[in-house]
Amino acid sequence: MKTKISLLFFFLAFSISSAFAHALWIETASTGKKGQAQEVKVFFGEYESNEPDSAAKWFSNLKEFSLVLTAPNGTTKVLQTTADVRFFKANFTPDQEGTYKLSVVHEVADIYEKAKIEYYAFADVAVGNSKINTAFPANAALTIRPDKHALKVGETSVHQVIYNKTPFAKQKLTLVNAERKAQPTETDVDGKFTFKPEQKGNYFLEAFTEDKTPGKLNGKDYDKVWHLVTYTTEVK
DSSP states (O other): OOOOHHHHHHHHHHTOOGGGGOEEEEEEOSEEOTTSOEEEEEEEEETTTTEEOOGGGOOTTGGGOOEEEEOTTSOEEEEOOEEOSSSEEEEEOOOSSEEEEEEEEEEOSSOBTTEEEEEEEEEEEEESSOOOOOOOOTTOSEEEEESOOSOOTTOOEEEEEEETTEEOTTOEEEEEOTTSOEEEEEOOTTSEEEEOOOSSEEEEEEEEEEEOOOEEETTEEESEEEEEEEEEEEEO
16 A cells, blocks of 8 residues: 655654554535535545545544535535445535635544644635635644635646644645646745646645644643645646
8 A cells, every 4th residue: 555655754754553644535526506516525545546444444533523614605514424435425505606615624532653633624616706715714723725726727826835823834745636646745935835737637735744742632641743634626
């Protein structure tokens, strides 16, 4: 099994179980229509190697995640999800024009390798004459923020990565293209990087960082916190 580039060094240095090299991500069409149901899927596993885990085997309390929909007018609601074989699924029906943001912010209940794990996943759906939806959950420490949604082949956008409300500067990221080939990239001093898709299909962006601040979770001590964020988008 391939180990994603963004966690490869960490995996080797600390002998982390392959479960912790996994990521949580959201897949949905990048555009939608008012009055038409939009399907959403949430996966956990190895994106690059196309190996999502069986939904029945998601570890710890991962199945208890909340999939939040933020409408263009800022209202939010938790979407009901049901388990399929290799993902959880949900749907919503847009009732206004603009960009709908889908998000998962999940704290794993158990401590692994003396670390607390925080997963963040984001995706956007543009409906009609859409504007950028800048709403992000307040409890998401690490986020990937595009300046454009629903890109076409050859169109350029600038994404910014924010960690604890500051630019994630000079940090390595992983971009997996439509052929599921990893293309390492790096943020600049402002936490930004340029994204220019060269073909149609789904694209996966991932960032990771470690916070060495110790603490206690559910009565157990941890030495560090692992933050892992994904942003997925469909290019047409």
